[in-house]
Amino acid sequence: MNKIYSHENSEKNISQEHIKYSNHPLRWMHVDMNSYFATLLQQETPYLRGKPVVVVKDIGRTCVIACSKEAKRIGVKTGMSLADAKKRTQNLYVVPVNFPMFLDCTKKLYKMWKELAPNPEIFSMDEVFLDMNTIPTRVKYKSEKELGFFIQQNVKRTLGEWVTCNVGIGPTRLLAKILGEISEKGSVCSILWTDRLPLLADVLFVDVCGVGRALAKKLACFGVYTPLQIPFLGKETLISYFGSFWAEELLKISNGEDPSFLQRILAEPKERSVGRTTTGFSLCSDRQEILRVFFALCCEVMKKSRALHLYGRTVFFFMMGRTQSAHHRITCTSAITSTKTLFEFAQQWVQSLHAIFPVIRWGVYLSNTQKDLPPSLFPSQDEKHEQIERVLDQLQSKYGSRVLRYAIDFSPTLPDEEVTGFFGEKRIHLQDV
């Protein structure tokens, strides 16, 4: 089991890599905002600054989705229950999430990154990789670190004085990110290719992007806790226990090279369906209210569909209660292009149900999709609706999603458009920046 690479191979690899990475010793800059969601709320409300703040999805919700650095310092973690977090301190400040504000801040950052480098690689809502090779010559800086400090100042100017970020600089994205992850908050650090081994020997998988909890647990069964220990398992063992894809990925990580998902940040994802789910604050048995939520989800699904130029023929609705659930699937002869048509299917289904059970979770999906539809000579009613909705999309993206909406969906209980920290739908949210 404890096979190591042959001496000959390692020599060859090292010399090739050495040439590759020595040409760009500090090619990648990784910028990561510190405790992004909580810090932005502290920026907005100075009273919260310096205090342990936890962010929840809504008032009354019990899962911590983000926390401030002060809360982290006393052991509060993302994903913890609010009850557990409260055990750490009597003075915990619980604040509901503000997705529109977070998204607005991310858009401001994205604009800033684009001014600095033409193709910023947005990794999550608060993280970006900048390729130093693409930074135009008009941006003057003496060293990469100096540029890092300049970026930190710019972040403060853009989002506010309370907002800090870590800047990690290295020959690969992976090394830059690991370095940023383990460095002191608010720092700027760099690492050369030749200095990577001590870092890879020290860092635990929890700080290594790409090695999730399940993979780290499996590696721990072999006594492997840091990237540098991976090659000692031998390639055959890695392949037999993790499969050939993950064996390759793990070997790249063990050497500080970018695993394939870090090399493909800018690649277009291949979506096959568009969907949106939401969980209500409390069980809902009111048919009209249930339909209102479906309408909000239909609006969002069609908005995504238009942004991705992806139109589906099969629609799937579901609703879930404590003990009961129901779903409905229809496949149409042509693609659905307007919210009105999509919602009518939901309406017909919900109205046809004899009894309504208390619902807590809703979902709408469009699948069986095709890219772009050929324009027709005589636009149908549906296509006319689509054109109106495209104008609505533009207005909402400019002035906010609540400025102009369909008359039917005006309700304070409707879910806000959701933006996750990982930011899987960045193409949709950043397209107008």
Ligand SMILES: [Mg+2]
């Ligand atoms: Mg962060």
